[in-house]
Amino acid sequence: MRVPVQIYVQNKIFQNQTEEERIEFYTTGEFFKKQHTFYLVYDEIQDDETxxxxxxxxxxxxTLIRSGGIRLRQRFKQGQKTYANYETPYGTLKLAAETKSLIWHTDEEKHGTLSIEYLLEINGDTPRLHSLSIQFKKEEH
Structure with a gap:
């Protein structure tokens, strides 16, 4: 069963142990479970595109799957490096993500937290540490 949820996304990006950038937003979406896999679905606006x-x-x-104004399918596996193409209207970037930690908690009904810490290399540049945190809770009407 799909549950409507309120979502808070925060991504901190570090260069040489110093926080360089922080992206955070609130949105709404849906949370559901199929067999042994959980899904969180939401829309966000990026460069005036949904x-x-x-x-x-x-x-x-x-796995993070994005579609619409951009396309991305990035897998995160703790202790492994995974590769993806980040397709934008302006061209494609090659990504390599080395997952340092992956922590997932949910009560399957009311709330959950996903935390991923990973080194992200874009087109072979120096990797930067990303700390992604996604929290969600069931919408109360």
Whole structure:
């Protein structure tokens, strides 16, 4: 069953242990479970385009799938480096994400937290540390 949820997303980006950038926003979406996999779905606006985001969370990995104004399918597996193409209207960027930690908690009904810490390399540049935190809770009417 799909549950309407309120979502808070925060991504901190570090260069040389110093926080360089912080992206944070609130939105609404849906949370549901199919078999042993959890899903969180929401829209966000990026450069005046609506981007649909689906986060697929299983026991061994998390996959971030974005579509709309941009396209991305990035997998996160603790202790592993994964690769993806980030497709924008302006061109494609090559991403390499090395997942340092992946923590997932949910009570399956009312709330949950996903935290991913990873080194992100874009087009072979120096990797920067990202600390992504997504919290959600069931919307109360």
């Amino acid at each position: 981007v649909k985001t689906l986060i697929k969370i299983s026991e061994k990995e998390t």
